[in-house]
Amino acid sequence: MVFKVLYQELAQEVPVRERTKALYVEAESEQEVRTKLVEKNINIEYIQVLNEEHLEYEKQNEDFQVENV
Numbered sequence: 349m350v351f352k353v354l355y356q357e358l359a360q361e362v363p364v365r366e367r368t369k370a371l372y373v374e375a376e377s378e379q380e381v382r383t384k385l386v387e388k389n390i391n392i393e394y395i396q397v398l399n400e401e402h403l404e405y406e407k408q409n410e411d412f413q414v415e416n417v
Contacts, residue, residue, distance in 0.1 A: 349374070349375065349376065349397055349398075350372055350373070350374050350398045350403055350414060351372065351373050351374075351375060351378065351381045351395050351396065351397055351398065352370055352371075352395070352396045353370065353372070353373055353392060353394075353395050353396075354368050354369070354392075354394040354395075354396075355370075355385075355390045355391055355393055356391040356393065357369065357390060357391075359389050359391045360391075363391060363393055368393060371415050372398075372406070372414045372415060373385070373415050378397070382395070385417065388417075
C-alpha cells in the first residue's frame, strides 16, 4: 500500500498549514510508516492510505515520488 504523509520539517515547532509538506511511503501499515520515518525527525501531522483512484490522482502531480526508506 502507498501512504500519503503530511508533515512539518521541524519536529519541535508548532505546525503551520503553509509549511505542510507531503511525502509518499510504501508500507503495509500506518505503524510501519511511522517506524520507517522515525529517523527523519519530522513532525507527522497525518498519514492517509491511498486507494487506487486517489493514487492515480496523486501520480498526476509532477512532485509525486514514493520515498525509498
